[in-house]
Amino acid sequence: MMMLTILQQLKYGSSIKNKVLNQRYQNKNIPEFQPPDGIVQISLCSDSLQPATEQCPNVIREYFIKGTEPKKNCNIHSDPTYKICVDSYQLATEYCPEDRVRERTYHFFEPPPNIPCPVHSPPE
Numbered sequence: 333m334m335m336l337t338i339l340q341q342l343k344y345g346s347s348i349k350n351k352v353l354n355q356r357y358q359n360k361n362i363p364e365f366q367p368p369d370g371i372v373q374i375s376l377c378s379d380s381l382q383p384a385t386e387q388c389p390n391v392i393r394e395y396f397i398k399g400t401e402p403k404k405n406c407n408i409h410s411d412p413t414y415k416i417c418v419d420s421y422q423l424a425t426e427y428c429p430e431d432r433v434r435e436r437t438y439h440f441f442e443p444p445p446n447i448p449c450p451v452h453s454p455p456e
């Protein structure tokens with residue numbers, strides 16, 4: 333009987349029809365997907381399929397069983413690491429003493445060193 337009433341109302345015109353349709357649409361609750369216990373959602377870089385960094389341009393979401401998710405961040409778009417000489421803060425060369433050479437990660441907003449260490453030059 334209820335159904336019949338609505339169908340009858342629909343005959344009256346589009347305004348009533350739209351109202352009914354809108355109500356039906358609003359009542360349609362789509363629950364947000366919640367991963368079950370033991371499942372983790374990870375943002376992956378679509379280029380390396382490793383956990384995305386802030387620099388990754390294309391990020392996808394994947395589900396993993398807890399403990400099996402990749403741990404190493406994207407190595408394509410992560411901050412670059414340079415070997416620098418701490419005497420000059422420029423790129424370490426083969427002539428820099430080993431104990432003066434450090435690995436340093438440069439953030440994308442920092443200018444990386446771009447000249448070879450001028451302090452330790454090749455022997456004449």
Ligand SMILES: [Zn+2]
Nearest residue numbers: 377388406409
């Ligand atoms: Zn990436």
Ligand SMILES: [Zn+2]
Nearest residue numbers: 417428449452
């Ligand atoms: Zn040096």
